[in-house]
Amino acid sequence: MRLSQYFLPTLKETPSEAQIASHRLMLRAGMINQTTSGIYTWLPLGELVLKRIDQIVAEEQDRIGCFRITMPTIQPAHLWQESGRYDDYGKEMLRIKDRHDREMLYGPTHEEVVTDVVRQYVSSYRQLPLCLYQIHWKFRDEIRPRFGVMRGREFYMKDAYSFDVDAASARVSYEKMYNAYLRTFARLGIKAVPMRADSGAIGGDLSHEFHVVADTGESAVYYDKTFESITEADYSMEKLSKLYAVSDEKHDPDTCPISGDQLISRRGIEVGHIFYFGTKYSKSMNLKVTGEDGKPIYPEMGSYGIGVSRLVAAIIESSHDEHGIIWPEQVAPFRVGLIDAKNNSETQAISTQLYEKFKNAGVSVLYDDRDERAGIKFSDIDLIGLPWQVIIGGKTLTNGTVEVKNRSTGAREDLSLDEVLTKFL
Amino acid sequence: MRLSQYFLPTLKETPSEAQIASHRLMLRAGMINQTTSGIYTWLPLGELVLKRIDQIVAEEQDRIGCFRITMPTIQPAHLWQESGRYDDYGKEMLRIKDRHDREMLYGPTHEEVVTDVVRQYVSSYRQLPLCLYQIHWKFRDEIRPRFGVMRGREFYMKDAYSFDVDAASARVSYEKMYNAYLRTFARLGIKAVPMRADSGAIGGDLSHEFHVVADTGESAVYYDKTFESITEADYSMEKLSKLYAVSDEKHDPDTCPISGDQLISRRGIEVGHIFYFGTKYSKSMNLKVTGEDGKPIYPEMGSYGIGVSRLVAAIIESSHDEHGIIWPEQVAPFRVGLIDAKNNSETQAISTQLYEKFKNAGVSVLYDDRDERAGIKFSDIDLIGLPWQVIIGGKTLTNGTVEVKNRSTGAREDLSLDEVLTKFL
Numbered sequence: 146m147r148l149s150q151y152f153l154p155t156l157k158e159t160p161s162e163a164q165i166a167s168h169r170l171m172l173r174a175g176m177i178n179q180t181t182s183g184i185y186t187w188l189p190l191g192e193l194v195l196k197r198i199d200q201i202v203a204e205e206q207d208r209i210g211c212f213r214i215t216m217p218t219i220q221p222a223h224l225w226q227e228s229g230r231y232d233d234y235g236k237e238m239l240r241i242k243d244r245h246d247r248e249m250l251y252g253p254t255h256e257e258v259v260t261d262v263v264r265q266y267v268s269s270y271r272q273l274p275l276c277l278y279q280i281h282w283k284f285r286d287e288i289r290p291r292f293g294v295m296r297g298r299e300f301y302m303k304d305a306y307s308f309d310v311d312a313a314s315a316r317v318s319y320e321k322m323y324n325a326y327l328r329t330f331a332r333l334g335i336k337a338v339p340m341r342a343d344s345g346a347i348g349g350d351l352s353h354e355f356h357v358v359a360d361t362g363e364s365a366v367y368y369d370k371t372f373e374s375i376t377e378a379d380y381s382m383e384k385l386s387k388l389y390a391v392s393d394e395k396h397d398p399d400t401c402p403i404s405g406d407q408l409i410s411r412r413g414i415e416v417g418h419i420f421y422f423g424t425k426y427s428k429s430m431n432l433k434v435t436g437e438d439g440k441p442i443y444p445e446m447g448s449y450g451i452g453v454s455r456l457v458a459a460i461i462e463s464s465h466d467e468h469g470i471i472w473p474e475q476v477a478p479f480r481v482g483l484i485d486a487k488n489n490s491e492t493q494a495i496s497t498q499l500y501e502k503f504k505n506a507g508v509s510v511l512y513d514d515r516d517e518r519a520g521i522k523f524s525d526i527d528l529i530g531l532p533w534q535v536i537i538g539g540k541t542l543t544n545g546t547v548e549v550k551n552r553s554t555g556a557r558e559d560l561s562l563d564e565v566l567t568k569f570l
Numbered sequence: 571m572r573l574s575q576y577f578l579p580t581l582k583e584t585p586s587e588a589q590i591a592s593h594r595l596m597l598r599a600g601m602i603n604q605t606t607s608g609i610y611t612w613l614p615l616g617e618l619v620l621k622r623i624d625q626i627v628a629e630e631q632d633r634i635g636c637f638r639i640t641m642p643t644i645q646p647a648h649l650w651q652e653s654g655r656y657d658d659y660g661k662e663m664l665r666i667k668d669r670h671d672r673e674m675l676y677g678p679t680h681e682e683v684v685t686d687v688v689r690q691y692v693s694s695y696r697q698l699p700l701c702l703y704q705i706h707w708k709f710r711d712e713i714r715p716r717f718g719v720m721r722g723r724e725f726y727m728k729d730a731y732s733f734d735v736d737a738a739s740a741r742v743s744y745e746k747m748y749n750a751y752l753r754t755f756a757r758l759g760i761k762a763v764p765m766r767a768d769s770g771a772i773g774g775d776l777s778h779e780f781h782v783v784a785d786t787g788e789s790a791v792y793y794d795k796t797f798e799s800i801t802e803a804d805y806s807m808e809k810l811s812k813l814y815a816v817s818d819e820k821h822d823p824d825t826c827p828i829s830g831d832q833l834i835s836r837r838g839i840e841v842g843h844i845f846y847f848g849t850k851y852s853k854s855m856n857l858k859v860t861g862e863d864g865k866p867i868y869p870e871m872g873s874y875g876i877g878v879s880r881l882v883a884a885i886i887e888s889s890h891d892e893h894g895i896i897w898p899e900q901v902a903p904f905r906v907g908l909i910d911a912k913n914n915s916e917t918q919a920i921s922t923q924l925y926e927k928f929k930n931a932g933v934s935v936l937y938d939d940r941d942e943r944a945g946i947k948f949s950d951i952d953l954i955g956l957p958w959q960v961i962i963g964g965k966t967l968t969n970g971t972v973e974v975k976n977r978s979t980g981a982r983e984d985l986s987l988d989e990v991l992t993k994f995l
Contacts, residue, residue, distance in 0.1 A: 152637050152700060154691035178687050181646040181674075186687050189637040189702075212577050212614040217724050218643060218707060219664075219676070221606040236669045239644075241676075244661045244711045249606075251644070251666075251676075262603050262611050266579035275577060277614075282643060282707070286669045299642050 146479065147500075148513045152189050155525050165361055167458035168293030170470050174529045176457075183290025183298035190529060193478035194457050195301060198333060199280050201475065202303045202451055205329040209321045211276035211305050216258045218282055222248035224257040228429045237285045251284040256426050256448055259306045263444075264432035270310045273434065273444060274318055278305035280453060294454045295363075295414070295462075301454040308444040310436065312423070315445035319351060319421045322449045324380045326355055326417050329451065331377065334473020335460055337416060338372045340390040351421035356392065356413030357456075359463035365393040366413035369403055414459040421447040464553075470530030471553050479511040481569060482531040486519040486538040496537045499547075499562060508569045527552070535565055571904065572925075573938045577614050580950050590786055592883035593718030595895050599954045601882075608715025608723035615954060618903035619882050620726060623758060624705050626900065627728045627876055630754040634746045636701035636730050641683045643707055647673035649682040653854045662710045676709040681851050681873055684731040688869075689857040695735045698859065698869060699743055703730035705878060719879045720788075720839070720887075726879040733869040735861065737848070740870035744776060744846045747874045748807045751780055751842050754876065756802065759898020760885055762841060763797045765815040776846035781817065781838030782881075784888035790818040791838035794828055839884040846872040889978075895955030896978050904936040906994060907956040911944040911963040921962045924972075924987060933994045952977065960990055 154175040163169040171177045176191030187195055203213060219241065225231035239251040252258065259277055267275065280303045290298050305322065309315040323339065330337035335357050342354040356366050368390035379385065389403050392413060401408065426432070427443040436442040452459075464471045474480065481503065485496040496512065503510040511531060513522045519538070526534055534550040541547050546559040549568065560568060579600040588594040596602045601616030612620055628638060644666065650656035664676040677683065684702055692700065705728045715723050730747065734740040748764065755762035760782050767779040781791050793815035804810065814828050817838060826833065851857070852868040861867040877884075889896045899905065906928065910921040921937065928935040936956060938947045944963070951959055959975040966972050971984040974993065985993060 150635065152691075152702065175691075178690065180642050180683055180686070181672075184642045184644055184646075186642060186683065187640040188687070189639055192638050192640055195640070210575065213617050214614055215612040215617055215620070217605050217609045217611060219609055219709060219724055221609075239666065239668065241664060241666050243664065244713065247606075258605055258611065261605065262613070265603065266577075266600075277577065284644060288669065299644055 146511050148511060149515050151511070153529070154188065155528060163293065165292050165295065165462070166465055167295060167361075167461035170461055170465060170528070170530075171293055171458065174470060177294060183287055183296070185294055185297060185299070190478050191457065194472070194476055195454065197476045197478070198453050198456055199301075201332050202329055202453060203280060205325045205332070206278045206303065206305060208328075209276070209325045211278045211307075213279065214262075214277050215279050215281055216252070216255050216262075218252055218284070219249050220252045220255075220258055222250055224261055224430075225250065228257050228260075228426055230257070237287065239284050239286045253283055253285045254448070254450075255279070255304055256306065256446075257430065260426045260430045260432050260446070263308055264430065267308070267432075267444075268434055270434050270436050270442060274307065274309045274314055276305060276307045276318060276322075278303060278449075293458060295458040297454070300452065303449075303451040303453055305449040307447040307449070308427075308432075309446075310434070310442055310444065312445055315421055315423075315447060316351070319419065319447050320382045322419055322447070323353060323382045323386075326419065326449075326451070327375075327380045328377065330355065330357070330416070332475055333456065333460065334475050335463055336373075338366065338368050338390050338413065339385065340366065340368065340392055340413075341386070341395065342392070342418065343395070353386075353419050354392065354415050355417035355419075357416050357459040357463050358411050359414055359459065360412060361462045362412030362414045364413055364415070365396070366411055367391055367393075367396045367401065368409050368411075370407050370409050373409065414455075414462060415452075416456050416459050417449075417451045419447065419449040421445075465530070468524070469528035472530045472532055474532045477509075477530070477532050479509045479531050481508060481510040481533045481535055482526040482529075483510050483512045483535045484519075484522050484526060484537065485512075485514055486522065486536050487542075488516055491542055492537050495541055495562070499535070499537070499565070502566055503569065506566065506570055533569070571936050573936055574940045576936070578954070579613065580953060588718065590717050590720065590887070591890055592720060592786075592886035595886055595890060595953070596718055596883065599895060602719060608712055608721075610719055610722060610724070615903050616882065619897070619901055620879065622901045622903070623878050623881055624726075626757050627754055627878060628705060630750045630757070631701075631703045631728065631730060633753075634701070634750045636703045636732075638704065639687075639702050640704050640706055641677070641680050641687075643677055643709070644674050645677045645680075645683055647675055649686055649855075650675065653682050653685075653851055655682070662712065664709050664711045678708055678710045679873070679875075680704070680729055681731065681871075682855065685851045685855045685857050685871070688733055689855065692733070692857075692869075693859055695859050695861050695867060698733055698735050699739055700733045701730055701743060701747075703728060703874075718883060720883040722879070725877065728874075728876040728878055730874040732872040732874070733852075733857075734871075735859070735867055735869065737870055740846055740848075740872060741776070744844065744872050745807045747844055747872070748778060748811075749805045751844065751874075751876070752800075752805045753802065755780065755782070755841070757900055758881065758885065759900050760888055761798075763791065763793050763815050763838065764810065765791065765793070765817055765838075766811070766820065767817075767843065768820070778811075778844050779817065779840050780842035780844075782841050782884040782888050783836045784839055784884065785837055786887045787837030787839045789838055789840070790821070791836055792816055792818075792821045792826065793834050793836075795832050795834050798834065839880075839887060840877075841881050841884050842874075842876045844872065844874040846870075890955070893949070894953035897955045897957055899957045902934075902955070902957050904934045904956050906933055906935040906958045906960055907951040907954075908935050908937045909944075909947050909951060909959060909961045910937075910939055911947065911961050912967075913941055916967055917962045920966055920987070924960070924962070924990070927991055928994065931991065931995055958994070
């Protein structure tokens with residue numbers, strides 16, 4: 146992409162309404178625009194990141210045998226009256242009347258709709274286990290939306306729902322999802338620690354929150370140091386759930402089993418939450434299947450959320466510096482920023498040639514071909530946080546080398562034009 | 571995908587509420603489930619088709635230099651009060667009050683939001699032309715939703731918006747989009763004819779509808795026979811727009827310039843609509859840029875829609891038979907249906923081996939490994955309309971061949987296990 150032709154409205158000034166780093170940086174990097182309180186338009190750069198996260202989240206759901214669907218945003222109230230949550234949910238639910246005066250709502254979550262789908266088609270234990278997920282927009286009418294997309298009203302979320310014949314099988318589904326979450330967050334380039342949680346309004350007896358560790362996190366979190374060094378080989382819920390890890394409302398220094406260096410105290414941002422809640426919805430909404438013995442069974446259910454739009458902000462909170470965002474390679478909107486730092490006919494020719502070579506080789510590249518001072522280009526490219534910067538400048542003309550800067554470490558190296566192409570293949 | 575583990579709830583009975591073929595077939599093939607009037611859940615098979623169309627539509631928008639964004643579904647009413655459409659729009663607009671009693675609406679279209687975005691960032695003629703698009707869910711509160719997703723209330727749509735400094739440049743943007751639409755529909759495997767149209771409520775002076783030709787279409791369409799044979803080489807609006815092509819409300823047999831064999835009379839389903847409407851929104855919403863001469867300019871705008879969820883139904887209307895759907899290869903949920911027609915240990919071993927080979931080779935395949943009669947498997951696979959069927963049966967055991975059936979032509983051929991793999995690479 147040539148920056149001169151792209152729609153990347155970066156801001157020089159820090160918007161006064163933005164209190165946290167991710168909100169400031171997303172506005173300044175031209176990723177989002179506020180349409181109204183807590184409701185945002187995702188501009189091209191933000192859209193690219195959102196879609197990269199969407200794809201990784203989806204691949205990990207597919208891998209454990211969940212099937213992607215799309216449920217409607219607008220739901221009929223009667224399903225929530227059936228489950229008993231319509232009156233309980235309170236003012237965060239956006240309630241709507243359609244032209245025929247029927248009570249509708251903008252879905253804040255989809256247990257009711259998915260249970261309604263499954264009860265229409267699933268009648269035998271042989272059709273279970275079943276897991277369905279969507280990645281879709283939801284609405285919660287926060288009384289005081291703030292922190293940009295971190296606590297917005299309209300937000301993008303992955304929500305999955307599992308159905309099993311009994312509690313033992315439901316636990317297997319839950320564990321699969323627990324491990325899928327660990328893999329998902331690792332692939333996104335972030336450290337997320339699973340913490341024992343209360344299951345709250347959804348009810349039930351097994352629940353974990355996944356918190357991204359970031360200095361600017363909303364809540365204090367306490368966890369075993371072992372979490373700092375887990376790798377894919379350790380993704381076993383049985384083992385990991387024995388390690389201490391809780392957020393502040395569950396932490397009690399007096400009863401905490403670990404201490405000293407072993408107890409890490411940081412701040413965290415909740416980006417995922419998984420629940421096992423048994424037969425709450427299958428019973429209230431009369432989802433029944435015939436068991437192996439011919440007797441009816443209410444399936445055991447779980448639900449599993451990842452805040453996809455919130456993740457964009459959480460990744461930035463955990464990965465930025467005073468100059469701007471530092472994208473992990475896996476979610477970066479472009480992999481390479483190519484900068485013509487001289488804007489003369491010679492550097493322009495070299496830059497354009499390299500740009501074409503990158504494109505032909507399938508390297509995702511943003512080419513800053515604008516007629517702007519080098520200083521502006523450098524600060525913009527630092528701001529939007531692409532993992533690699535390739536700088537065509539004076540040395541290119543004198544030595545035939547280009548400078549390659551790693552945005553995360555700041556390390557620079559000089560490479561020939563051939564070497565730089567090979568580096569990114 | 572193994573069908574025994576998939577969520578593909580096909581129906582044997584024809585649902586009584588479905589009046590048209592696409593609605594019947596989408597329900598029977600387990601693609602959609604009605605959540606409430608005019609509002610559907612997209613089940614896994616439908617979701618796959620929706621995403622395939624999404625991708626092709628997006629690629630063709632990207633190719634002409636439009637940038638993908640996502641605007642919110644929930645919009646503040648004040649933007650529509652500014653443009654003057656809030657009171658005009660009528661009851662199709664779903665109007666909402668949030669918890670603070672602010673007037674909001676579920677977007678039926680996004681001219682206001684996109685104009686609001688652009689006026690915040692674009693201030694110079696040098697930033698134009700600009701084209702932004704999204705593929706997103708919209709809501710129109712149809713008084714009588716019917717025909718499944720063909721005329722639903724919540725629907726998935728591509729909407730693009732162009733901004734230009736003058737009418738000549740706006741016409742270039744319009745033509746680019748016209749050609750992109752021809753390419754998009756051709757890639758989707760359907761014949762769509764561009765027809766001169768009134769621009770209606772949106773106003774303006776240049777507008778085309780794109781109609782998919784299908785016997786069950788909602789409106790009569792009349793067009794020059796030349797459209798039957800156009801290829802990519804003919805995608806020039808200047809030439810094509812001189813050919814006669816209108817839907818019934820604009821057709822007048824007395825003044826129609828062509829007749830006889832040259833005039834084709836069919837039925838059509840509108841799947842795209844493009845408008846050039848000048849400065850209607852830039853003026854009412856005060857989007858101004860500085861021109862080359864330093865004077866302010868109101869940008870000339872156009873908007874361009876494709877009904878993505880409606881396209882799923884339109885493709886089925888134009889491509890099905892008495893046995894079920896016939897997917898064009900480009901949008902098929904899976905390319906190959908692999909059928910074990912015998913369910914014995916030998917055919918099972920061969921089928922499973924071939925399934926693994928297809929998967930490893932990246933061939934998208936649905937493997938019917940269910941313990942069901944061959945007749946049920948054959949009718950299900952015809953119903954869901956995968957382009958190719960590969961049948962493992964008696965001949966496989968006696969001759970070592972598999973039968974390959976083309977769903978569209980019905981042609982069958984016997985191939986060896988090696989040949990069948992090569993065929994789909």
